Amino acid sequence: MYLIFSLASVLSTSLGTFLTRSLITKLPAFQIIGPLFFLNSVGAIPIALVARDWVVPDFNQIFGLVAAGVLTAIGAILLFSIVERAPASTSIVGASLSPAIVLLLAPGFLNQSFSLARFLLVAALIFATLFPIRKSVLGISSISTVMMMLAQGVNAGILAILITTLSRSGLVISEILLVQQIVAGLVCVALFPIKDVPLSSLPILAHRAMYMSLGWIFYTLALKRGETLIVQSVLSLIPMSILLMETVRYKRKPPKEAVFSAVLVIVCISSLVLV
Numbered sequence: 001m002y003l004i005f006s007l008a009s010v011l012s013t014s015l016g017t018f019l020t021r022s023l024i025t026k027l028p029a030f031q032i033i034g035p036l037f038f039l040n041s042v043g044a045i046p047i048a049l050v051a052r053d054w055v056v057p058d059f060n061q062i063f064g065l066v067a068a069g070v071l072t073a074i075g076a077i078l079l080f081s082i083v084e085r086a087p088a089s090t091s092i093v094g095a096s097l098s099p100a101i102v103l104l105l106a107p108g109f110l111n112q113s114f115s116l117a118r119f120l121l122v123a124a125l126i127f128a129t130l131f132p133i134r135k136s137v138l139g140i141s142s143i144s145t146v147m148m149m150l151a152q153g154v155n156a157g158i159l160a161i162l163i164t165t166l167s168r169s170g171l172v173i174s175e176i177l178l179v180q181q182i183v184a185g186l187v188c189v190a191l192f193p194i195k196d197v198p199l200s201s202l203p204i205l206a207h208r209a210m211y212m213s214l215g216w217i218f219y220t221l222a223l224k225r226g227e228t229l230i231v232q233s234v235l236s237l238i239p240m241s242i243l244l245m246e247t248v249r250y251k252r253k254p255p256k257e258a259v260f261s262a263v264l265v266i267v268c269i270s271s272l273v274l275v
Contacts, residue, residue, distance in 0.1 A: 002226030005218045006234035013215035014241040018249075019208040020083050027201055029084050030192040033076050036209050037185030043213030044178035054175045064166050065176065069183020071159045076184065077191075078152045082145075101157025102232055160223060160232050167224035177216055 023032060048054065057065065166176050222231045240263070 002222045002224075002231065003234065005222035005225070006231050009215045009218035009222060010235055010237050010241055012211045012218060013235070014238050014245065016208055016211035016215055017079070017083075017238070018242050018245045019211065020080070023204065023208060024080070024084055026204070028196050029080050030077070030188075031194050031197050032201075032205060033073075033080060033192065034185045034187075034189035034194060035197060035205055036212070037073070037076070037181045037188060039206050039209030040213045040216060041178050041181035041185070042209070043217060044174040044181070047174040047217070048178065053172050055170055055172070057171060057175075061166065061169055061171055064162055064169075065171075065179040066183055068159060068162050068166065068176070068180045070187055071155055071162065072180055072184040073187035073191075075152065075155045075159065076188065078148055078155065082148060082152075101153050102160060102228055157232070160228050163220055164223045164228045167220060173217065173220050173224065176220055177213075181213075181216070 023029075163176065163180075167173065219231070219235075222234075
């Protein structure tokens with residue numbers, strides 16, 4: 001069942017990320033991140049009202065929820081920094097490397113044994129995946145591009161482990177989602193105050209937020225019920241999914257380097273899971 005949730009998250013997140021590109025051509029990119037997170041949190045309200053199964057979190061859970069919100073904000077800032085200068089499919093490649101990061105962090109957080117061979121393989125595969133798209137982000141050097149995408153992967157990997165831990169500690173899906181998204185929104189509004197975002201833009205922001213909210217809900221459900229590594233591995237399909245959307249929508253061939261990198265992500269993650 002959790003694989004179905006993972007695939008649903010891939011579809012929803014792909015649609016939401018694809019719509020991001022059109023949003024930032026009309027509105028100030030970083031100023032809309034906070035409002036988008038607040039709109040994302042709305043998706044948790046119906047679940048909370050129906051289930052009514054929230055629990056009072058202890059200190060460790062509160063710390064984890066706040067940390068999840070901060071990491072979510074960082075991930076969004078990195079994504080918007082890239083998607084402002086590159087196709088949406090390229091902007092999510094770094095985050096799709098998170099299964100490799102989960103593997104590296106597994107010995108410390110998921111009680112798995114450390115393997116030097118796997119560590120070296122992960123390092124080689126990450127380099128091979130990011131190298132083809134190192135020049136795909138306009139206005140940013142190759143080294144900066146690689147570092148930003150690597151930061152995306154590390155951030156997404158840590159966030160996946162954290163959400164898995166929170167969801168299995170007794171907290172419910174709606175509770176995690178609502179607090180996480182609101183904290184992320186507050187962080188982004190503090191960093192990028194809303195000055196030039198008109199109220200008339202609310203419908204298009206809500207449209208994008210609807211898909212991302214569904215993506216987060218399915219994602220959290222998948223992490224709660226399944227294996228973190230496999231869930232993250234399924235999510236590595238997102239860049240290829242967005243590439244297909246871009247090809248259909250714009251009726252032009254996608255950049256070769258983006259296709260190559262997206263395929264490498266899938267191949268690399270699949271091989272890592274089997275090793």
